[in-house]
Amino acid sequence: MSEAGFKPGVAVEIEQSLYSKRKKIYPRQVHGLFAALRTSGVVVLLGLYYIIPWLQWDDRQMVLFDLPVRKFYIFGMVFWPQDFFYLALLLIIAAMSLFFFTAVAGRLWCGYACPQTVWTEAFLWIERKIEGSRPQQMKRDKAPMSWNKFRVKASKHFIWIVFSLFTGLTFVGYFSPIRELTYNFFTFNNGPWEIFWIFFYGFATYGNAGWLREQVCTYMCPYARFQSVMIDNDTLVISYDAERGDPRGSRKRSADPKQQGLGDCIDCTICVQVCPTGIDIRDGLQYECIGCAACIDACDDVMDEMGYAKGLIRYTTENTLKGKVTHVFRPRTLAYGFILLVITFGAAYAMLNRTPLAFDMIRDRNTLYRETSDGLIENVYIVKIMNKDKRAHRYQLSVSGLDGISLRMDVDHIEVNSGEMVEIPVRAVVNSGAIHRRSNELSFKLVAEDVEDLAMTEDARFIGPLAER
Amino acid sequence: MTPPSASSPTPPPAIPLIQRVVAILWPSFITAGIATIVFATVFDPKTLFMEYDFSRMAIYSVSFFLFWLMGVINAMSTCFFLMPCSIFNKCKTRQDAAAPE
Incomplete structure (x- = not known):
């Protein structure tokens, strides 16, 4: 810098570097232990990504976040939007394990498992297969456009785009049943939004892995920026x-x-x-x-x-x-490890012991109460039952809270299939002599006929004609 | 090289264009994703828009892009208000810098 400081040359330099194009990086191919590890990471992770949506579990897709019907299937489990809590727990576990592994071994995630790395590796592999080695690529990029250069570049981008669209199709297949989706894709029968997201995600893959590459890590990744708080000597x-x-x-x-x-x-x-x-x-x-x-x-x-x-x-x-001793066990790793273990076990416990049932009693607000033909006082409710279990159940509904209260339903049994919700009108009837207050607390109990532990209780009000007496 | 002083400030490190674009589009993309998940969890869009015949997929998608747009407006205004005041004096600093001694 000249003695005058912020002067012409510098200003021009800034102007240029602000808008200067990034220098393209041509990573040279490498062989060895860590390259093999990374390649196996790529194969395993991409393999899982592309295969999982095709696997079936009990006549349905094994992993499906079915947005159109607001249900999430993971193996045998069915989650509803009400189970959002578990997703939050899962995210906390993911964050804590990232902290833990970063503290122990640095950026393992970035080097071997991050989708950006994994897809970039796949795209680099395609690029090398078509464009050749690093020197060949650099030479071609410097050369003026020719038929041969155009042909090589065009085929590279074509393969990239096909691969990206396949990736986008798979991605949407996690949210909308993939077999139908794929069939509809090739017969042009998909809905506009499915098509849109296939192309959107495909474009994101092509852009991030084909063009942006390391710039995603440098400019878009928050983890890269705050990694230093997890790393020590x-x-x-x-x-x-x-x-x-x-x-x-x-x-x-x-x-x-x-x-x-x-x-x-x-x-x-x-x-x-x-x-x-x-x-x-x-x-x-x-x-x-x-x-x-x-x-x-x-x-x-x-x-x-x-x-x-x-x-x-x-x-x-x-x-x-620096010639000092390295401590694997140190307050930081122990603390991260401890929190990680506690949350993981807590989440696993909560998940395994969750009652795969949701139950709600909604009083019909249109009428306070009715007198039935046989002289009883009646309140009407809607019972809502969600069966979150992996198989169908038949439930018994009972009520307590007033002497001699009983339930009347139009159906003999409440049967709910796996992952389904039913709403049934239910009438609670009681002799008017048992009612001593205008508003009474009732306790409804729902029990699965085949599993005793599968039970829930829910409170609701019962309105009676006390004012008349 | 002289030490930086008040009269000859060291220019701030250059920020590439791509970083500027990403700084606006990317955080708003992430927050839009989170907002959409929360929105979809708390409300069932089908019951919110009962009188219209929208598919859930359409409502989720449109709400995502609306959230994204909101985030972009937010991020852009933050950047706008972070611009040094001197820039608004007809880019005087740059003219001064470009003028010969």
């Missing part, structure tokens, strides 16, 4: 061992680096070339690093070739690098 991070590597410099394989005054880093920059976010890990721990360990694999290969020990770039902790 005992956290496993990917780091370059500057003590061992510096001073860097190229040398002949036969040369003795010590004689030349060099460290183990031969400055081949392969660690930079493989980095999907385009950083130089040798500059230290950086916000952009997603912890994918590609640089570890790459550097280990180079070290092997040079005949040096592996691990110039490795998973390590700040404390180890």
Whole structure:
């Protein structure tokens, strides 16, 4: 910067960098232990994502968040909007496990499991299959447009788009039965909103994994920005061992680096070339690093070739690098781990012991009470029963609260199928002699005939003709 | 390089265009998603719009985009009110900076 400070050159520079295009990153392909782990992560996670909606459970889709009918099926369980509580618990568990694993081993999530990483890897794989290696891609991008370049680019984008649409179709298939959806998709019979969301999600996949890539992590990911609050000097991070590597410099394989005054880093920059976010890990721990360990694999290969020990770039902790002891068990990990365990067990307990039944008594407000032909006082209710269990049940409804009160229904049994709701009018009748107040509290009890534990009680008012006497 | 002083302020680090766009579209997208889930949990859209023949999917989708739009308006106004006051004096700073000594 010139002595004058904020002056012409600088202003122009800002203007340019504000709107300058990002430099495209061409991650070089890498092989090794962590690359294999990441690839298996991609295969398993994408496999699960694409296969799960096709699996059946008792004649219905195994995992289906059926928005059109407001019911959520997960394995044998049926959830209703009223069970939102469990979703909230699940989100808390997810957040706590993210905290826990980040504190222990850094950005494991980002490097191996984040959808952004997983789909970007898949898109990179397609890109390499069609466009070739990093140097080939760079050369083609620099070259002027030609028939051949157009053909290669067009086929890449075509495959990307098909893959993205398939992804979008699968995504919508989690919310609307996928078999119908797919059949309708190929016969052009889907509703406008289904089509819209298939294309919307497809477009998001294509944009994020094909074009935005590391910019999603840099600019869109909140986790990347607040990771530092979970990381400390005992956290496993990917780091370059500057003590061992510096001073860097190229040398002949036969040369003795010590004689030349060099460290183990031969400055081949392969660690930079493989980095999907385009950083130089040798500059230290950086916000952009997603912890994918590609640089570890790459550097280990180079070290092997040079005949040096592996691990110039490795998973390590700040404390180890400084020659101190690393503590896996420390207040932070113990606290995160403890909270995680408590919430997980609590949620599992609540989920397993939840009464798969919802029951409501709604008094008919149109009439206060009626006298029946046989001289009894009658109140009318609507009973609402939701069977959240995975099989049908037959229920008994009973009432207490007034002497000699009984129920009259038009049906003999209340039978509700799995995941369904019924509304039945019910009349409570009692002799007027039993009524001593105008408004009385009744207690209704619903019990499943086949399972004694499956029961719920619900209070409701009974209005009587006390004023007349 | 001289240390930054009041007369020669160090320019703030440049923020790429994509980051500006994302800062408005993305948080509002997330909050719209949350708002839609809460909305759909508390109300059954079918009973809210009983007299119309809308499908739930349509109501969820439209409400999501309305929430998103609200979020975008919100984020844009925040950015607008965060603009330094000097910018409104006909971009004087930039003219000064571009003028030769």
